[in-house]
Amino acid sequence: MTFEALKLTRQFLNAVEDAGYKEPTPIQSQAIPPLRSGQDVIGIAQTGTGKTAAFLLPLLQTLKYAQGDAPRALILAPTKELVLQIHHEAMKFAAYTDLRCIPLYGGIGHKSQLNAVKTGVDVLVATPGRFLEIYLRGGFEPKKIKHLVLDEADRMMDMGFMPQLRQIQEIIPSKRQNILFSATFPHRVERLADEFLLWPTRIEVSPESTPVETVEQLTMELPNQRTKLEYIEWLINDRLLDKRLLIFTRRKEDAESVARYLQRSFPFEVRSIHSNKGQNARINAMDDFRSGSVQVLVSTDIASRGIDVPETEMVINFSVPSDPLDYVHRIGRTGRAFRSGEAITLQDPSERYAMERIESLTGETVRKLEVPGHLTMHETPRNEKQLQARAIDREMRKRDPLYKGAFHERKKKSKKDIAKKKSAGKQR
Numbered sequence: 001m002t003f004e005a006l007k008l009t010r011q012f013l014n015a016v017e018d019a020g021y022k023e024p025t026p027i028q029s030q031a032i033p034p035l036r037s038g039q040d041v042i043g044i045a046q047t048g049t050g051k052t053a054a055f056l057l058p059l060l061q062t063l064k065y066a067q068g069d070a071p072r073a074l075i076l077a078p079t080k081e082l083v084l085q086i087h088h089e090a091m092k093f094a095a096y097t098d099l100r101c102i103p104l105y106g107g108i109g110h111k112s113q114l115n116a117v118k119t120g121v122d123v124l125v126a127t128p129g130r131f132l133e134i135y136l137r138g139g140f141e142p143k144k145i146k147h148l149v150l151d152e153a154d155r156m157m158d159m160g161f162m163p164q165l166r167q168i169q170e171i172i173p174s175k176r177q178n179i180l181f182s183a184t185f186p187h188r189v190e191r192l193a194d195e196f197l198l199w200p201t202r203i204e205v206s207p208e209s210t211p212v213e214t215v216e217q218l219t220m221e222l223p224n225q226r227t228k229l230e231y232i233e234w235l236i237n238d239r240l241l242d243k244r245l246l247i248f249t250r251r252k253e254d255a256e257s258v259a260r261y262l263q264r265s266f267p268f269e270v271r272s273i274h275s276n277k278g279q280n281a282r283i284n285a286m287d288d289f290r291s292g293s294v295q296v297l298v299s300t301d302i303a304s305r306g307i308d309v310p311e312t313e314m315v316i317n318f319s320v321p322s323d324p325l326d327y328v329h330r331i332g333r334t335g336r337a338f339r340s341g342e343a344i345t346l347q348d349p350s351e352r353y354a355m356e357r358i359e360s361l362t363g364e365t366v367r368k369l370e371v372p373g374h375l376t377m378h379e380t381p382r383n384e385k386q387l388q389a390r391a392i393d394r395e396m397r398k399r400d401p402l403y404k405g406a407f408h409e410r411k412k413k414s415k416k417d418i419a420k421k422k423s424a425g426k427q428r
Contacts, residue, residue: 001023001024001029002023002024003016003021003023003024006024006028006029006032006033006036006057007033007036008032008057008061009061010096011096011097012057012060012061012093012096014095014096015092015093015094015095015096016053016057016093018092018095019092019093021053024050025045025049025050025053025054026045026049026205027043027045027049027050027051027054027203027205028050028053028054028057030203030205031043031054031055031058031203032054032057032058034201034203035054035055035058035059035177035179036058036061036062038062038177039177039200039201040177040178040179040197040198040199040200040201041055041179041180041200041201041202041203042180042181042185042193042197042200042201042202042203043055043179043180043181043182043203044181044182044183044184044185044202044203044204044205045181045183045203045204045205046183046205046328046332048332048333049205051151051181051183052085052086052089052151053089053093054181055075055149055151055179055181056086056089056090056093057093059073059075059123059147059149059179060090060093060094060097060099060123062147063099063122063123063147064097064099065097065098065099066097066098066099066100066120066122067122068120068144069118069119069120069121069140070121070140070141070142070143070144070145071117071121071122071123071124071140071142071144071145072122072123072144072145072146072147073122073123073124073145073146073147073148073149074123074124074126074131074142074145074147074148074149074168074172075090075123075124075125075126075149075151076126076127076128076131076148076149076150076151076156076165076168077125077126077127077151077152078127078128078152078155078156078158078159078161079127079155080105080106080107080127080279080282080283081273081282081286082151082152083103083104083105083125083126083127084103084105084283084286086103086125086151087101087102087103087125090123090125099122099123100120100121100122100123101121101122101123101124101125102116102117102121102123102124102125103125103126104117104124104125104126104127104130104131104134105126105127105130105279106127106129106130106133106279107278107279107282108279108280110133110134110137113130113134113139114134114137114139117134117139117140118139118140121140124140128156128161128164128165128168129161129164131168132164132167132168135171142171142172142173143172143173145172145173145176146173146175146176146177147176147177147179148172148176148177148178148179148196149179149180149181150165150178150179150180150181150192150196151181151182152181152182152183153180153181153182153189153192153193154182154183154184154185154186154188154189154325155182156192157186157188157189157192158323162192165192165196166195169195169196178196178197178198178200180192180193180196180197180200183328183329183332184325184328185204186325214340214341215315215331215332215334215340215341215342215343216340216341216342216343217331217343217345217364217366217367218342218343218344218345218366218367218368218369219344219345219346219347219355219366219367219368219369220344220345220346220347220368220369220371221347221348221349221352221368221371222346222347222348222371222377223348223349223377223378223380224348224378224379224380224381224384224385225254225318225348225384226378226381227375227376227377227378228318228346228348229258229261229262230375230376230378231346231371231372231375232247232258232262232316232318232346233261233262233265234372234374234375235316235344236262236265236266236296240295240296240314242295243295243313243314244289244292244295244296244297244309244311244312244313244314245295245296245297245312245313245314245315245316246289246296246297246299246309246312246314246315246316246333246334247296247297247298247299247315247316247317247318248298248299248300248301248315248316248317248318248319248321248330249298249299249300249318249319250300250301250319250320250321250322251300251319252274252275252276252300254318254319255272255273255274255298255299255300256272256274256276256298258272258298258318259271259272259298262296262298266296268295268296269288269293269294269295270294270295270296270297270298271285271288271289271294271296271297271298272285272297272298272299273285273286273297273298273299273300274299274300275300285297289309290309292311298318301321301326301329301330309333312333312334312341313334313340313341313342314334314341314342314343314344315330315331315333315334315341315342315343315344316343316344316345316346317330317331317343317344317345317346318346319346319351320345320346320347320351320354320355320358321354321358322354324354324357324358324360324361324362325361327345327358327361327362328361328362330343331343344369345366348388349388349392350387350388350389350391350392350395351391353392353395
């Protein structure tokens, strides 16, 4: 299969060639024909297999050229990072056309985005909330929208966007083409599809929730965060060279502390992105990581689906995600576009159960790495040990409601029991 066989016009074939695409991926070769014909489509494929191009190329070709001032296509995504990634790809594929594509996302003032939309737009790429805000401020007329794309629909459901999606459905025309793309397709997304799509063509090029085959998955058991940091430090010294490394943490506090520790240890720049970072700081960090001027990026799950840097060869999970689907998306940041990649998950004793859930979801056993003999096993601090014990207790109670662990409530002793104990002591 070639892009020419998919009947893309010359300006898009040129853009695809400039982007370095040699041949269509399975999701692209299967999704582009029905999308070009105007069908509603549900696309399910692993992250990193070209889903964005699969819906952008036929959509942009259908629009053809700039027309009027009102948007004719709306692409909704759950996070700012993903909006910017899609917009970047859209501009790349529309390079030989005059199509206008504008991103709308929160974290910055409305004025610049309002002014941009009022100058005329063909494709809006937006988070649901910011789309509604710009609409309510009179930014555009939605009645010309004939194509709706819901990207990363499972994440939208996780983030509680359903009320906003229903509001958007009420203000855009009911007669339109609907496209839903995602890496996973749980029941709640199936209900969303039933509500938004009419007789859709379902395209699934890989089993749901399976990691990309080109990613080598590994795990290592380490006792605490301090030992994990020392292992990462050794790994960077020993193996990173000129590769790009992406580190994921569960909490934003951990992302900040890991980045600070590594920045003190190495001469190159290390950045972190999380919800407490300003919008410009996050965008700049992503751009610098993409360009290679930042070699190590530490992130929370907020950006696990918005980082599209094919050159990322290694991912480290500093902490195991509580949601197994987040694991699939984290490690999908490497091994993109069928390149090889490596994902190492570091787990402390309390994270073993989360790792078991991941293996149950993916149907794969992650290979365990031996701990390097030279690595210092630091003693776990008292507060971290308590947090681990509480996490283990919570897991055990989920499995056995009668379980009583290290932090179960102790039975209060009555005055009678205390008197008996004192009496027994005197008799001795």
